[in-house]
Amino acid sequence: MTSETATGRGLKSLWPLILITSLFFFWGVANNLNDVLIPQFKKAFVLTDLQSGLVQSAFYMGYFLLALPAAFVMRKLGYKTAVVVGLLLYATGAFIFYPAANNHQYSWFLGGLFVIASGLAFLETSANPLITVLGSPDKAAFRLNLAQSFNPLGALSGIFIGQHFILSGIEHDETALAAMTDAARQAFYISEVKAVQGPYLVIGCVVLLWALLVFLSKFPAAATQNAHEDSGEEVGFFQSVVQLLQRPRFMFGVMAQFFYVGAQVGIWSYMIRYAQAEMGLTDKVAATYLYYTLIAFAVGRFIGTGLMTKVRPTLILGLFALINIGLMLYAVVTGGENGLWALVASSFFMSIMFPTIFATSVAGLGNLTKTGSSLLVMSIVGGAVLTAVMGFISDHSHIRTAFVVTAACFAVIALYAFRAPKDATGPVQMTGH
Incomplete structure (x- = not known):
């Protein structure tokens, strides 16, 4: 029955x-x-x-x-x-x-x-x-x-x-x-x-x-x-925000998420523009590289998830961020087709960043988790701010130079990862970003 x-x-x-x-x-x-x-x-x-x-x-x-x-x-x-x-x-x-x-x-x-x-x-x-x-x-x-x-x-x-x-x-x-x-x-x-x-x-x-x-x-x-808090004493929104602001580790996670989304959106938004400027491709042909980017992103998620069963997630996050700093600087200095492939490759290493930052940031928040999650969702405004910054730099210099911004973003993520406590792993749940 x-x-x-x-x-x-x-x-x-x-x-x-x-x-x-x-x-x-x-x-x-x-x-x-x-x-x-x-x-x-x-x-x-x-x-x-x-x-x-x-x-x-x-x-x-x-x-x-x-x-x-x-x-x-x-x-x-x-x-x-x-x-x-x-x-x-x-x-x-x-x-x-x-x-x-x-x-x-x-x-x-x-x-x-x-x-x-x-x-x-x-x-x-x-x-x-x-x-x-x-x-x-x-x-x-x-x-x-x-x-x-x-x-x-x-x-x-x-x-x-x-x-x-x-x-x-x-x-x-x-x-x-x-x-x-x-x-x-x-x-x-x-x-x-x-x-x-x-x-x-x-x-x-x-x-x-x-x-x-x-x-x-x-x-x-x-x-x-x-839909209320799952457990623990109910905490008012403003009270929970004040408590979260007093948690440096969590606020560092919000900042890291801001820069991650800025980097991801910036790279994908200007990839066609980069291909046009560096290789003379039409927009229709250049869009093909976005397919390669998403394939790299998907493969990176599978491999990254597998690695996390053996290696601490924040260590993987830090190493992947360092690799992407190198790829961004390579795209800035080298340009051409090799620079474009560096941008494509960066998606492999970006793939685990959003969920890893999210999970390690909310770990241990208890009944502050839902408010903390909302603040982390709000941090994706980095995609609005940093994409505009890259456009401004491109207009006054070159599209290649704009990718210095994304290199700086990955530097912030690396710092967040390597300063994380060894037990700040959290249950990493892959999301759509």
Whole structure:
């Protein structure tokens, strides 16, 4: 009887589990499409590297500003409500791309990206814990890792959509543009801008349909109830923030996460730009290197996870950070195809950084863990800040020089890793970043 009851409960959770697991795919698509939008908007709106880099600034500011409101909604109204709100915001942001293209307004696109990321803040805050309650507790870790395996598929799909349905591969230098008539030049810019309309309209419709499915589907009671601290005495938000600020090790982790996300986003955002400047590739061809990057990232996660069963995670983190400092400096000094491959290789060593920093930062926080997790999610604003810094340096020097910023980021991570107590390992859980 007990076995039959467990089986019945598992079947009831299967459909909600499929719906929520798909979210990991959806935010992988959104995140990696940005790497294609940067060169696309640079061409279509004739932007500087700093201006095109605002794609990531707008996106990650959405994460930063909505992480805590998302946690509040999740705690007060339950996981399911937070998911529905996140999907509605995601779809709304995607739909904004249509009038933005019609009106040829870059600022509207930035607004749409901000709204999309606001939705993703809700989805990422709620999806991970929700997966753990959709089934038996002893299989929670398995379900979470299975769900997270769909994130790389979304990332690859995002690059595929961008490369084949947005990037045209048509590029004109300043001389060719100057030789065009005003009408021909304007027609070229408009066609490049409108290339984003179709893909984002489809994405918006699919996400909106998913919001409706989640809303109408019956979820287990744990998905709709208030989500409170799992254990320990309840601590008010402001009180918990004050206590966390008094923990230097945790705050160092927040800083390390800020610089890690800045490095990852900066490398992936400007990889196409680097390939164009150093090898003369078109944006469409250069996007192929983003596939190699994600493959390196995925392989690095498998190998890094295996190494952590034998070697202390913070030691691996520190060594990988040192290797990436070398790869970044090599890309700055050498340039060309070898420099581009150095950027690709860096993703292998970045792969374990986000979850390792996250896990070691929250280890031992007890009933401060959820607030600490929110602050760590907010630290991904590094992707907004440091990508803009790299764009500014590129505009005033060269795209190669901008990667000095990412070398400095990895130096901070190495310092964090090597100053970690030997017992600050934590249960490293791989995530989508």
